[in-house]
Amino acid sequence: MAVRGVITWSPSVTLVPTRGCFNACTYCSFRLPVDRAPVLLLAEASAQLEARPAAAEVLLLSGEVAPGAPQRAAWFGHLRALSALALRHGRLPHTNAGPLSVREMVAxxxxxxxxxxxxxxLGPAxxxxxxxxxxxxLEVRLAQLEQAGRLGVPFTTGLLxxxxxxxxxxxxxLHVLADLQRxxxxxxxxxxxxxxxxGDTPQxxxxxxxxxLLATIAMARQLLPAEVNLQTPPNLWPIELLPQVLEAGISDLGGIDVHDxxxxxxxxxxxxELRQRLQHRGWELEARTCVHRAWWSWLPEAxxxxxxxxxxxxxSVSAQADATHL
Ligand code: SF4
Incomplete structure (x- = not known):
């Protein structure tokens, strides 16, 4: 069968520096109060990385400390230390830790x-x-997306x-994101x-x-510039929907860790299983780094x-990554 296209994914391991978060989104079951949340020790982080040798991406997913709060400097220092640790292990960190100041984002x-x-x-909901x-x-989010653009940081965003x-x-x-991209x-x-x-049982x-979801993917593909990869997490919709999801415009299945x-x-x-289902329909599944190839030239040389x-x-590890579900 002729290959119809390549669908990418990123073998990833998620490190949670802290669940402490000063926000209180009503749907969140991840957060803990900032003063009661444990911090991920560097030794624990190392052990998690060593347990997942094929995970090239290290997603640093953190609760947030309020800008200007006394704990902010230590929190941010820890994000830097974990990023450096990931690099020392030969992995690539991708941090998602809420809005950052210009100085923090540059660092x-x-x-x-x-x-x-x-x-x-956006909107009342x-x-x-x-x-x-x-x-x-919305104002803070848009300012942050603008800031990342101004600083030339390859960036991932999305809609809930x-x-x-x-x-x-x-x-x-989607129009707002398309304007930002242009x-x-x-x-x-x-x-x-x-x-x-x-809950205990998936709904x-x-x-x-x-x-x-399919209509939104198709709309996104129509509105966003062609270079923007469209991603949807494959554990959040029925696997039988995979062909339709791809036909609508998805080109990437995101960072896949053992657990969400x-x-x-x-x-x-x-x-x-994803690879097999894709091959059956003429698609190839290809592992990628956290930064898509088209943005590699944006990075500092080191x-x-x-x-x-x-x-x-x-x-070198793609076969192992498949087998161990990394
Ligand atoms: S910002 Fe993230 S971690 Fe914090 S309460 Fe909202 S969803 Fe939870």
Whole structure:
């Protein structure tokens, strides 16, 4: 069968520097109060990296300390230390830790080939969810996405879907991202992430929600410049939807860890199964680094060389990554 195209994914391990977060998004089951949250020790982080040798990407996913709070400097220093640790292990950190000051973003960009911050969305439904989450205000999110563009940081953003927003609001949010991309060109990927309730048992998307997801993917593909990769996490929709998801415009399945830290009730499909299903339809699954190849030339030379080494690591361990679901 002729190959129809390449779908990418990133073998990844998630490190959580802290669950302490000064925001209180109403849907969040990840956060702990800042003063009661344990901090991930460097020795623990090393052990997690050593246990996952094929995970080229290290997703640093952290709760947030308020700007100006006395604990902010220590929190940020720890993000830097964990990023440096990932590099020492031959891995590539990708930090998603909320809005950063210019100084903080510049410092992390020397260690992180790419970073991320979800736009999440706009409109009354999002405002209701984020009444006690100052860093989730639309103004703050847009300023952060602009800042990343101005600084030339390859960036991942996205929308959280299914929290009460309308299709028209999804469309407006996609227009905002398209405008940002036309100004700065830094959005390497946009994640379209269905919100899923917590609990012991996964609650799968209803057929109407599946259709809305497919329509949103198609709309995103139409509105966003062609170089922006579209991603949706494969554990948050029924695996049988895979062909339609790809036909609608998805080109990337994101960083896949053994567990989803944010949605622990939703197991990741085995990568070997994803590969098989894709091959059956004429698609190839290809491992990538956290920064997509088209943005490698944006990186400082030392970091670019590390990314090139990371890509070679991926090529040498891809069979192992499939087998161990990394
Ligand atoms: S910012 Fe993230 S960690 Fe903090 S409360 Fe909101 S969803 Fe949870």
């Amino acid at each position: 992390l960009a020397r260690l992180n080939p790419s970073m991320g911050l979800m736009l999440e969305g 999002y405002e209701a969810l984020h009444g006690r989450a100052p860093s989730k205000s 879907l299914g929290v009460g927003e309308t299709m028209a609001e999804r469309e407006r949010a 100004r700065w060109g830094h959005l390497q990927e946009v994640i379209l992430q269905p919100w899923r309730p917590d 799968h998307l209803k057929p109407s929600e599946q259709q809305e 830290v944010i949605n622990p009730a939703y197991p990741q499909p085995p990568v070997a 970091l670019r060389r590390r990314v090139e080494r990371g890509a070679r690591l991926l090529a």
